[in-house]
Amino acid sequence: MPVSTENCVVFNPILHEVAAGDLPSAHICNPLPKLLRRVTILMGNVTQSEREISYDHLVLALGSETNYSGIPGIRDHAMGIRSLGDAIMLRAGVIAMLKIASVESDTERRKRMLTFVVMSGGLAGVETVGAINDLAREPAAVWPDRSA
Numbered sequence: 001m002p003v004s005t006e007n008c009v010v011f012n013p014i015l016h017e018v019a020a021g022d023l024p025s026a027h028i029c030n031p032l033p034k035l036l037r038r039v040t041i042l043m044g045n046v047t048q049s050e051r052e053i054s055y056d057h058l059v060l061a062l063g064s065e066t067n068y069s070g071i072p073g074i075r076d077h078a079m080g081i082r083s084l085g086d087a088i089m090l091r092a093g094v095i096a097m098l099k100i101a102s103v104e105s106d107t108e109r110r111k112r113m114l115t116f117v118v119m120s121g122g123l124a125g126v127e128t129v130g131a132i133n134d135l136a137r138e139p140a141a142v143w144p145d146r147s148a
Helices: 012-020 084-102 107-113 123-141
Strands: 008-010 029-031
Touching (some): 012 123, 084 123
């Protein structure tokens, strides 16, 4: 009997492809009821041991937390990409900034609006930079007055 806050399993290594619009979210999201057909799933968080649950096998998959490397302001102002919702929000944020920048007449201000910073030197960061770059350059024909 799994306990989870989500009713699906997301293949996180390719979240950047959802953010870029290269993959529909359904391609990286597998519903738990479909994967675990004869299993009862409890939705929620385990915060303390108040309920006894019987099981044949116990698997603890505790997840992880984002490391902001102690850089001031990152936790408060950055957009993460650890969940399907994060990838969708990142895509929406980039598109919103492209739309706002497309009507900005000041070239320097527009350039700052179209500057995106990704904090990560690992695989996820590199893939996210590429995805944002592709997404930001894709609509050039739609918004020809912007410079990127």
